[in-house]
Amino acid sequence: MARSLFEKIWDTHVVHEAEGEPTILYVDLHLTHEVTSPQAFDGLRLAGRKVRRPDLTVATMDHNVPTLPGPIEDPLARAQLDALRRNCEEFGIRLYETGSGREGIVHVIGPELGLTQPGMTIVCGDSHTSTHGAFGAYALGVGTSEVEHVLATQTLSLVKPKSALVWFEGSLPSGLTPKDVALGMIGQVGVAGGVGHVFEYAGETISGFTMEGRMTLCNMSIEAGARAGMVAPDDTTFAYLEGREFAPKGAAWEQALDRWRALPSDPGARHDREIVVDVAALEPQVTWGTNPGMVAPAGATVPDPDEYADPDERAAVARALQYMDLEPGTPIEEIRIDRVFIGSCTNARIEDLRAAAAVAAGRQVAPGVTALVVPGSAAVKRLAEEEGLDRIFLQAGFEWRNAGCSMCLGMNPDVLLPGERCASTSNRNFEGRQGRLGRTHLVSPAMAAAAAVAGRFVDVREFEVESVPA
């Protein structure tokens, strides 16, 4: 029978299944970080349990770490990082500590170290684990109880989700980025559109994306409510992985390629749903509200709550505009900003930084705007510096920081002040996400750099993009 990519991965990971029970599914890779793990390790200790497969568990420090050099001043953040260090020592888990040179955002380092591979099941106590689906893996975010479950059993107890094929129709106009595709898709399906489903992204646009682009799209799957997102592995995937530290080598690489090439959905594979997203008419996207589905093209205006027929939606839009301090009918391009954040597990990989640098090169951050560039990992930072991107950003008046989650979620010193408005390449524009009473607009890295220069949102295609020295 024809099977989908998701079904193939699911089937090969079943440890136990029985009628009327959830399936016990094996977990190939468990990524962990300081925020959602301490209570799970405590649970193990209380029950006298061990970590079943420390060799399949990898930890990093990302959410709490400051991006400026120097000691961690927040005692709570320090205590949480110390707890992770102790737990990793006690249970024999590999930890990429701050300062090790391999640290970074968990969803950036997994792929760049070659830990993330096609056909795997990958779990992390973080909703953006969906990122790893870009490699044709089934990767899902879980809560702390499930983190403990995976630590103790190396499995998850799961009811099989439904699957949806998300087909991107048409050719993506030039100047449009994977972030615009992701935001446009979420705008269409809504923030609950994917609940209960695993999304498989396909179409010419997706096969044309680099791995970085696929990661951006899969990362945002959770913002459409999907359990996971995935892209079939292909030569782009294999070329990215070959030679990476934990990728198979030699004969094992050849065997892995044979396995991986059999993963894409068979012709005629069935999905529970099919969603078609037309990208041919897509424009650069900017969110105006307090969830990622509240999004519009840069050339549009802020919507009027009265345009919404559904009373729940009308109330939500009115509340969002009040929080965002925006008037209906305001052109998006007239919205002025105070801060710019280029970073996060969505958009802090080398290509994202190159795209932002191409816009920033030879220009200046607008007076009154503070702009932050935060590489997703220590390795991304090193590579960007080799390419001279740091100098481009610094000369243009951006700040160049150390790797971490930074201003995506306000758990470290990088936060918005009340009332500040930010053009951000992160994934969530929820109320207070980047700092209490802060106002977040989600955009692509190129759009964020353009906003930094203009001091307001602009369609980046109006900028003449200069070439960046390689």
Place this chain on the structure above:
Amino acid sequence: MKAFTRCTATAAVLDRADVDTDQIMPKQFLKRIERTGFGEFLFFDWAKDPDFELNRAECQGAQILVAGRNFGCGSSREHAPWGLQQAGYEVVIAPSFGDIFRQNCVKIGLVPIVLPAAQVKRLQQFNGRELTVDLEQQTIEDPSGELTPFPFDPFERRRLLNGLDDIALTLEHEDAIAAYEAAHTA
């Protein structure tokens, strides 16, 4: 995990769509390494507004939350359901939930009930009044005396009714896990 059979308690209504877990438990409380003490931080920023729905006198002491669609979307933080549970809530009723949030609720014994939107709207008229949620019978009894049946996954229902430890249940299949590992380790 705490067992749940039935609960007769005040219902509080939070009729907002897409309430994300960042609102339920803001980021600054995620730095705690304990599993307890989150109740007082529930809806921390919203609760500062005296007009916030759950600040109303009739909602005090509520143990049943009647919420809007896609409740608990966003971050995987289990700190959000911990906060609800530690603030006294035993049941959340909504037309739909964020997947991870719903899963987290079930894991800790906070009962997430999904009902069609029209039935949730109907229950919202009982803000501040008593509802009885019976997981054994799978019914909600409201002050009008009407019984609203609700669906619930049979396996999860058995786990909740008996307060079974998920990890212990899985470890009953330890032989199968070991066999899987033996077959798949290169």
